[in-house]
Amino acid sequence: MLDDLLRQQDGVLTLEQARRAGLSLQAVQRRLRSGHWLRCARGVYFVNDRVFTDAARIRSAVWGYGERAVASGMAAAFWHDLTQFAPDVVDVTMPRTGHGRRHAETRLRRRDLDPADVRILRGVRVTAPALTILEAAITRPGGAKLMDRPLQRNIELRELWRAQLRNRGRYGSPAARLLLQAAADNARSVAERLLVKLLRAAGITGWKANHPVAGYHVDVGFPEVKIAIETDGWAFHSDADAFQIDRKRQNAIALSGWQVLRFTWLDLTEYPERVIAEIRRAISVREQSVSDR
Structure with a gap:
């Protein structure tokens, strides 16, 4: 009974559990004096024959x-x-x-x-x-x-x-x-505000919020280099209809010659440096492509 209990409880047991398993207080104290048991707290012990x-x-x-x-x-x-x-x-x-x-x-x-x-x-x-x-x-x-x-x-x-x-x-x-x-349901609008705040803090210019592209309005657009940035809320909000609408929208924007970058609320809050680095890299690549023509 005691072995089963220790196996189930990661080698930890209480004085009350030891007594219910048939051990007297004196038997518990003998195990403590021998070092076979270690006292973790008052009335709580660890059997020192396994990893803690x-x-x-x-x-x-x-x-x-x-x-x-x-x-x-x-x-x-x-x-x-x-x-x-x-x-x-x-x-x-x-x-x-x-x-x-x-x-x-x-x-x-x-x-x-x-x-x-x-x-x-x-x-x-x-x-x-x-x-x-x-x-x-x-x-x-x-x-x-x-x-x-x-x-x-x-x-x-x-x-x-x-x-x-x-x-x-x-x-x-x-x-x-x-x-x-x-x-909540306004996660996307919160993400848009976070993106604008990050762009301003990073000193990135040349963008316009809610910019019209291919019959849609992108969250942030860079007209000179044709980069559209779209933000998403948390992943659990995505359903089949929203997914289909977003893909149709993204395809239309891409087919009009714009590069689309997408960032989630989590991207913007947990990895802001990575978001800004990807935006800078995209701008640099598009500018180089324009100059090579």
Whole structure:
């Protein structure tokens, strides 16, 4: 029974679990004195005959705060397989009335979570997927991509908004709200504004916003070199009809002699230097082509 438990729990167990498996307090203490078991926190142990993995580290960190503690932030994102990278510091959320001091290599926040925002996954209490995405997305560069990927697969935008409204006032709530607004139906217009802002900041000139080309208006056009830049919202907004309309539009613009560059909201927010570099390169190539004629 004990071996099965340790295999399921990454080599981590609590004193209560050890007792239920038939070990007395004295037997636990003997294992600790011999070094076969290591104490991770009060009443939480690791059996020192295996590798102390990231999963073991997160499990022991959460259990070290007691049965009401919940893994949150990037620790919860790792536990939900939303990211393959475990954080160096484990975020743990406890009720406001919870007891216990902060442990090393953890970040403790005290907040009462709605039951809808808590799941038990592989024996560990973690924030539910929607709240996990909101909290993790604002903690590191590339967080928007972390939000976009689940939206393309199995999370609906309204679930994120509900989790946001249930947890107003928490740390990072304003930043998460901005991401949700950008992920809404006006994402394309937000992307257009970001593109204009990037062009101005980079000192690139010769462009016109909403420039007419081949019967359409492109987001940004460079008339002298015939470069059209189109922006897109987040990937999960694309449906079959929108895809077909965009391709018809893009083909018409290209057939009129214009080069089309497309950038997504994520490109503009996460990789702005790359966007500007590609635009500069396209302008340079088109200018060289014109001079060679």
